[in-house]
Amino acid sequence: MDNEVQLVACAIEGEEYAVDVGSVQEIIRIQEITRVPHASPYISGVINLRGQVIPVMDIRKRFNLPSTEYGETTRIIIIDSNGTLVGIIVDNVSEVIRLPIQATEAPPVGSSGINAEFFTGIGKLGHRLLIMLDMEKILGINSDV
Amino acid sequence: MDMTQYLNVFLEESREHLQTLNESLLELEGSPNCKEILDEIFRSAHTLKGMSATMGYTDIAELTHDMENVLHKLRNGELSNSGKIVDLLFKSVDMLENMISDIANGGTGSLPIESLVADLKKCETGTESENAPPLHASNPAASHQLSQTDPVSIVTSFEFNEYEKNLIKQAIDQEFQCYHLVVNIDPRCVMKSARAFMVFKNMEEIGEIIKTIPLVQDIEEEKFESSFDLIVISRESEEVVRKGLVTITEVTEPEIKSITEVFNSLDAMGNIRSSPDKPIIKPVPAAPQAVSKTNQQQSAPQVRAKASQTVRVDTTKLDSLMNLVGELVINKTRLEQIGRSAQIPDLTETMEQMDRITTDLQNVVMKVRMVPIDNVFSRFPRMVRDLARDLNKEIELVIEGKETELDRTVIDEIGDPLVHLLRNSIDHGIEDPAERISAGKPEYGRVTLSARHEGNNVVIEVKDDGKGLDPEKIIKKAIQKELVQPEEAEALDLQSINRLVLLPGFSTAEKVTDVSGRGVGLDAVKNKIEALSGSIHIESVPGKGTRFKIQLPLTLAIIQALLVQIELETYAIPLSFIAETTSILPEELNKIQEQEVMLLRGGVLPLIRLNQVLEVTPSELPKEEEINIVIVRKGEGKVGLMVDTLVGQQEIVIKPLGKLLGNIPVIAGATILGNGQVSLIIDVASLF
Numbered sequence: 001m002d003n004e005v006q007l008v009a010c011a012i013e014g015e016e017y018a019v020d021v022g023s024v025q026e027i028i029r030i031q032e033i034t035r036v037p038h039a040s041p042y043i044s045g046v047i048n049l050r051g052q053v054i055p056v057m058d059i060r061k062r063f064n065l066p067s068t069e070y071g072e073t074t075r076i077i078i079i080d081s082n083g084t085l086v087g088i089i090v091d092n093v094s095e096v097i098r099l100p101i102q103a104t105e106a107p108p109v110g111s112s113g114i115n116a117e118f119f120t121g122i123g124k125l126g127h128r129l130l131i132m133l134d135m136e137k138i139l140g141i142n143s144d145v
Numbered sequence: 146m147d148m149t150q151y152l153n154v155f156l157e158e159s160r161e162h163l164q165t166l167n168e169s170l171l172e173l174e175g176s177p178n179c180k181e182i183l184d185e186i187f188r189s190a191h192t193l194k195g196m197s198a199t200m201g202y203t204d205i206a207e208l209t210h211d212m213e214n215v216l217h218k219l220r221n222g223e224l225s226n227s228g229k230i231v232d233l234l235f236k237s238v239d240m241l242e243n244m245i246s247d248i249a250n251g252g253t254g255s256l257p258i259e260s261l262v263a264d265l266k267k268c269e270t271g272t273e274s275e276n277a278p279p280l281h282a283s284n285p286a287a288s289h290q291l292s293q294t295d296p297v298s299i300v301t302s303f304e305f306n307e308y309e310k311n312l313i314k315q316a317i318d319q320e321f322q323c324y325h326l327v328v329n330i331d332p333r334c335v336m337k338s339a340r341a342f343m344v345f346k347n348m349e350e351i352g353e354i355i356k357t358i359p360l361v362q363d364i365e366e367e368k369f370e371s372s373f374d375l376i377v378i379s380r381e382s383e384e385v386v387r388k389g390l391v392t393i394t395e396v397t398e399p400e401i402k403s404i405t406e407v408f409n410s411l412d413a414m415g416n417i418r419s420s421p422d423k424p425i426i427k428p429v430p431a432a433p434q435a436v437s438k439t440n441q442q443q444s445a446p447q448v449r450a451k452a453s454q455t456v457r458v459d460t461t462k463l464d465s466l467m468n469l470v471g472e473l474v475i476n477k478t479r480l481e482q483i484g485r486s487a488q489i490p491d492l493t494e495t496m497e498q499m500d501r502i503t504t505d506l507q508n509v510v511m512k513v514r515m516v517p518i519d520n521v522f523s524r525f526p527r528m529v530r531d532l533a534r535d536l537n538k539e540i541e542l543v544i545e546g547k548e549t550e551l552d553r554t555v556i557d558e559i560g561d562p563l564v565h566l567l568r569n570s571i572d573h574g575i576e577d578p579a580e581r582i583s584a585g586k587p588e589y590g591r592v593t594l595s596a597r598h599e600g601n602n603v604v605i606e607v608k609d610d611g612k613g614l615d616p617e618k619i620i621k622k623a624i625q626k627e628l629v630q631p632e633e634a635e636a637l638d639l640q641s642i643n644r645l646v647l648l649p650g651f652s653t654a655e656k657v658t659d660v661s662g663r664g665v666g667l668d669a670v671k672n673k674i675e676a677l678s679g680s681i682h683i684e685s686v687p688g689k690g691t692r693f694k695i696q697l698p699l700t701l702a703i704i705q706a707l708l709v710q711i712e713l714e715t716y717a718i719p720l721s722f723i724a725e726t727t728s729i730l731p732e733e734l735n736k737i738q739e740q741e742v743m744l745l746r747g748g749v750l751p752l753i754r755l756n757q758v759l760e761v762t763p764s765e766l767p768k769e770e771e772i773n774i775v776i777v778r779k780g781e782g783k784v785g786l787m788v789d790t791l792v793g794q795q796e797i798v799i800k801p802l803g804k805l806l807g808n809i810p811v812i813a814g815a816t817i818l819g820n821g822q823v824s825l826i827i828d829v830a831s832l833f
Contacts, residue, residue, distance in 0.1 A: 034823040035714065036802070037759040038809050046802065046815055048823045051472045053800040053815040084804055139805065 003101045007123060009130055010077065010090040013065045017090070018097075018123055018130040023079050027093050030074040047087060049078065056087035062138060063118070079135050086139055097130075099123045104132065152248075155200050157455060159245045162189045166238045170231060177226040186234070187216045193241070202254040205244050211265035212237050218269060233264055252308045309355055309376075316378040317405055321352070324386055326375040327400040334395040338367045344375070344396065347389040352379025376404075460553065463514055470503075470510045471703060471798035477503050478795065478819035507703060515550035518596045518605070521560045522547045525567060525594060532571050539578050539588050540571055545595035551603050555697055558677055559605070562670040566607040566693050567592065569667065574611030574691050584688070586610065602721075603699060608692040614685040616642045626650055640781055643683040647671045675830035678704075678719060678813075680779060704799060706816070706826065708792035709775060711756050712764040715824045717797050717816055718786070722829040724778045726791060728771040743774065743785060750776065752785045753832060758811055777829045784833045795819075799826065 007018035008027070033045040033056055044058045056076060060067055073092035078085055107119040118138050123130035169186045176182065190212045197205035212234060218224040240261055248254040305313070313323055326348075330340050341364045348354050357364060358374040379386060383401050390399040477499060484492045522544050533540035551559070575581075575590030582588055593608040616639060623629040623645045629637070637645075645651060649668040674681050679697035698704065698721055706717040707726070727745070734752070735742050741752040752774065756763075766789070774785040797816040802809065813828035 032822055034815070034825065036806055036809060036812065036825065037761075038811060039806055043806065046806070046823050046825075048817050048821055051468075051475065051817060053802060053817065053823055055803055055805045057805075086803075086805055 005099050005101060005104060005123070007097050007099060007130060007132065008077065008093060009095050009097055010075070010093045012059055012063070012090050016094075016128055016130045018132050019077060019079070019135065020132070021096055023081065023135055025078045025080045025085060028076050028078065028087075030070045030076060030089065044089060047076070049085070049087075052085065054078065054085045054087055056089060057139070059088050059090060059138070079139070081135055081139055088138070097125060099125060099130075151200065155196055156245060156249050158196065159193060159241075162193050163238060163242055163245065165189045166193075166241075167235075170235055170238065173226070174228070174231050177231070180220065183216060183220045187213065187220060190216060197254075202244070202248065204255045204258055205241060208237055208241060208244075208258050208262060208265075211262050211269070214269045215265055224269070230268055233261075233268055237261055237265065247306075247308055250308050252311070305356065312353075313355060313376075313378060316353070321378045321380055321405075322383075322403055323355075323405045324375075324377045324379065324383065325400075325402045325404045326377060326386070326390065327372055328375060328390060329372040329397045329399065331395040331397055332371045337369070337371075338365050340393060340395055341365065341367075341373065343393045344390060347393065348375065348377050348379075348386075351381045351385060351389055352377050458513075463510075463553075467510055467514065470507050471800075473503055474507065474703065474796060474798055475817050475819070479821065482819045511552070511699070511703075512550075514553050516553050516556045517547065518549045518551055518556065518559075518603075519547035520556055521563065522594060522596070524560075525563070528564065529567060529571065529592065532568065536572065537577065538571065538575055538590060540575060541589045541591045543591060543593040543595075545593065546597045549596035549598060549603060551596075551697070552699060555603075555677055555699075558673065559695075559697070562673045562695070563594070563605070563607065565667070565670045567594065570607055570609040570611065570691065570693075574609040574613075576612050580612075584612075598699075599696070603697045605695040605697065606692060607695075608690065610690040613687040613689055613691050614643055614646065614683070615687060619643070619645050622651065623648070639685075640683075643685050644781060646683070647681065675779070678721060678830075682781070704797060705794060706797045707775065707794050708818070708824065709755075709773070709786075709788040710790040710792055711759065711788055712761045712766060714759070714761055715792060715818065715822070716755070716759070716788075717795075717824050717826045718775055718777065718829060719813075719826065720794065722777045722779065724776045724783060726773065726775050727785075728773050730771055734772075745776070745785075750783060750785045751833075752787055754787045755827070756787075756789075758832065759827075777832075779830055779833060782833060786827075786832070797824075797826070 006021040008021055008024050009016060009018050011017070028049070031047055033047055035045040036043060036055075039045070039055075042057050042059075042062045044056045044061075046053050047056050048054075058067070068091070070089070071091075074089060075093045076087040076089055077093065078087050103124045105122045105124070107121055118134050119131055120134045121132045123132055166186060166189045169182050169189070173179065173182045173186065190209045194206050194209035194213060197203075197209065215224065215230065215234070219226055219230070224230070240256065240258060244254040244256050244258075247256060317323060328341075328344050330337050334340055345354060345361075354375055354377055356376040359369055363369065364373055377386065383403060387399060387401055390396055390401075477496075480492075480499070481496055484496045525544070526542055529540055529542040570592050571590075575592065576584065576586075578588045581590065591610050593606070595606045595608070597604050619642050620629070620634045620637070624631050624634055628645060628648050628651060634642075647667050647670075651666060651668065671681055674695055674697070677697055679695055682694040682696075683691065684694065685691040705720040707720055707723055708715055708717055710716075729743050733743055735744070737749070741754070742749050743752055744750070755761075768789060773788050773791050775788055775791070776783055776785050778784075795818075797818075799814045800816060802812065802815055811828055811831055813826045813831075815823050815825050818824050
C-alpha cells in the first residue's frame with residue numbers, strides 16, 4: 001500500500017487536478033458563501049459547515065484563471081490543513097483514484113507551467129495527466145504572491 | 146498570617162495527592178519492587194508533608210515524614226518490601242484522609258497518630274512487631290434503630306468522631322444541653338423526607354444537629370423506615386425541643402433524652418475519648434447542614450472550609466461544551482423561525498419551553514466557565530510591594546471585589562492591561578512621600594483595585610489618590626507629538642484632554658523608567674480592552690487622583706447583537722456598543738469638511754457609511770426613503786453608522802474567522818444566523 005497514492009481527482013477550467021486524499025476531510029456541494037470584506041482576493045468568503053465557519057478559496061482566482069458561474073457540478077473540497085479547515089472551490093470532483101508511486105512524476109522543471117509552484121507532481125493514469133496540488137503552498141496566502 | 150484563603154487549595158491538592166498515593170500503593174502491591182512507583186509515592190508523601198507543614202498541620206507533617214522514612218529505605222533497598230509494609234502505608238493514607246476530612250470540617254487535623262507513627266518507626270528500623278494493632282477497630286455497624294433506653298449505650302453506639310466529640314464537649318462547656326432524639330414519622334406519611342426536612346429546620350432554629358442516624362443524605366433520600374435518630378445540642382429545655390418536633394404533622398411521639406450528663410461522665414471516664422489503641426475513626430461523612438450554623442463556635446477562631454465538591458475539568462472540554470451550547474442556540478433560533486412562519490401553536494409552545502431550557506443551559510455553562518478575578522488580582526500585592534520599594538514610595542494596595550467572576554477567556558487577557566495601569570498609577574500617579582506630606586496627604590499612597598458586576602458587564606477600576614493628570618502637560622505633550630493641533634486643543638474639554646493619554650505614541654513620563662513610560666503606554670491597554678469588546682474611561686482630578694474605569698462584557702462567546710442589512714448582506718453589531726438607533730431623511734445629511742454628519746438633539750454626530758467601509762457592491766434592492774442610523778459609542782465618542790435596514794435584535798454566538806482570515810480590519814468575527822447563513826460581526830471599536 002505504501003507504494004501507492006490515493007487522490008481525489010477534480011477539474012478546474014478543463015484541466016484535471018488531484019488532491020491527496022489524506023488532506024481531504026469531505027466534499028460538499030456549493031452553498032451560500034458570505035463575502036468577507038478586506039479579505040485576500042482569493043478568498044471568496046466563509047461558509048457554514050455544520051456550525052463551523054470556514055473560509056473558502058476560489059482556486060480559479062488563485063491560478064489567475066477566469067471566473068465562472070457556479071453550476072450543478074461545482075463542489076467545495078474541505079481540506080484539513082494541520083487542523084485548520086479550508087474549502088476550495090472546484091468545477092467538479094470526478095473520483096478517487098489510486099496511483100502507484102511510479103506513475104507520479106516531479107513537476108516539470110523549467111518554464112512549462114505558470115503555476116508550477118503550486119504542484120507537487122504530475123500523476124499519469126493512462127492517457128490522463130493529473131496535476132497534483134500542493135495544498136500547503138496554495139493555502140499559504142500570506143507568505144507569497 | 147491568614148491561611149483561610151489557601152485552605153481550599155490545600156484541601157483540594159491534598160485530596161489529589163491522597164488519590165495518587167492510593168493508586169500508587171495499589172500498583173505497588175502488584176509489583177512490590179518497582180522503583181518508579183516508589184518514587185511516585187515518595188513524591189506525593191513529600192509534597193503532602195511540605196504543604197501540611199506550611200499550613201501548620203503538624204500531625205499530618207509528622208505522619209508523612211515517617212512514611213517518607215520508610216519509603217526512603219524501601220527505595221534504597223535497605224528494607225525489603227512486604228505486604229505488611231504496604232498495609233501500613235495504606236493505613237497511613239487512610240489516616241491522612243481522615244485528617245484532611247477533619248480539616249475540611251473545620252477541625253485541626255489532629256488525630257491520634259501515635260500508634261501508626263510507632264508502627265512506621267518500628268517498620269523503618271526493621272523491628273516491626275508481628276501483631277500491629279489494626280487501625281480500624283472493627284466497630285460493629287451501628288444499628289439504625291437505636292431502641293436502647295440506656296443513655297450510656299446510646300452514646301457509645303453513636304460513633305462520634307473526634308470532631309463531633311469536640312463540638313459536643315465545647316457546647317457542653319458553654320452550658321448547652323445535648324439531646325438524643327428519636328423522631329418517629331407516621332409510616333403512612335407520603336413524603337417522609339419533607340417531614341425530616343422540617344425536623345432539621347426546626348432543630349436548627351433552636352440549636353445544632355451534631356449527628357444523625359442514618360446519615361443526613363440517606364434521610365433526605367428516605368432511606369429509613371419510620372424513625373431516625375438525632376443528636377442535637379441546644380440551649381433550650383427539653384420541653385422546647387419537644388415542641389419543635391410535635392408541631393410538625395405526622396411526627397409522632399418523639400423520644401427525647403438529655404445525654405449531657407452521660408457525655409460528661411463518660412468523658413470523665415475516658416470512655417469516649419478515643420485512645421490510640423482504639424480510635425473510633427470513620428471517614429467523616431460530614432453531615433453537611435449539621436454544623437453549618439456555628440453559633441456556639443463563634444468563639445472558636447477556626448473558619449470552616451466549605452467542603453465543596455469540585456472536579457477539575459480540562460478547559461478544552463469546557464470550550465467544546467460551550468460550542469455545543471452555541472450550536473444549540475443557533476438551531477433553536479432556526480426552529481423559532483420555522484415555528485413563526487408555520488404558525489403551529491403546539492410548536493410555538495414547545496419552542497418557548499425550549500427557549501427557557503437553552504437559556505438556563507447557557508447560563509449554567511457560562512457559570513462553569515466563570516473564574517473569580519482573584520486569579521488575576523492575587524499576583525498584584527507582591528508586584529506592588531516590589532514596585533513601591535524600587536521607587537521609594539509608600540503604597541497601600543486595596544483590593545475590592547476579588548470574588549467577582551468573569552469568563553475565563555477574559556481573565557486570561559486582562560492581566561497585562563491591569564499590570565500596566567497599576568504600574569502607571571504607582572509610577573506616575575502616586576507622589577513621593579515627601580511631596581505627599583507637603584500636599585497634606587497621608588504619606589501612604591493608596592491604590593485601589595476593584596471589580597464589580599454592573600448589569601451584563603464587569604467593571605474593573607484602578608484608582609489612586611496621587612497627583613492626577615495634568616491637563617496642561619498633556620496638551621503640551623500632545624501638541625509636541627503632533628497628536629492634536631494647537632487650535633483644536635483649545636476647544637477640548639477636560640474629558641477629551643484626559644483621553645489624549647490613550648493615543649498611540651503618548652507618554653507623559655519625563656524620564657523613561659523601567660516601570661512604565663516607554664511610549665507604548667496606555668494605548669496598548671486601550672487596544673487590548675477594546676479587543677475584548679470592552680471600553681476604558683478616565684476620570685482625573687488634579688491633585689486628588691486618577692481613576693481608570695474598565696468595562697468588560699461578562700463573556701465573549703454569546704452576545705446580544707443588532708442585525709442590520711446593507712444591500713444584500715447582513716451584518717451583526719454587538720449591542721454593547723449601540724447607544725441608540727434613529728433614522729433621518731437624506732436631506733438632513735450635512736457635511737463638515739468632507740465628513741458627513743447629522744444633528745442629533747442639537748449635537749453634531751459624525752456618520753460612517755457602512756457600505757463603503759465594508760465595500761458592499763450596490764444591488765438593485767429598493768431602498769427605504771429614510772436612512773437608518775445605528776449610533777454606536779466607544780469611550781466618550783459616538784458615531785452614526787448608516788445602514789439600509791434594521792433587521793432585529795438577536796442572540797449570536799461568536800465564531801472566529803480562523804487563521805486564514807485573521808487580522809481582517811472592521812470584522813470582529815462571524816456568527817451563524819437562524820437560516821444557516823453566515824453573518825459577519827462588525828468590529829465597532831476599529832471604525833473610529
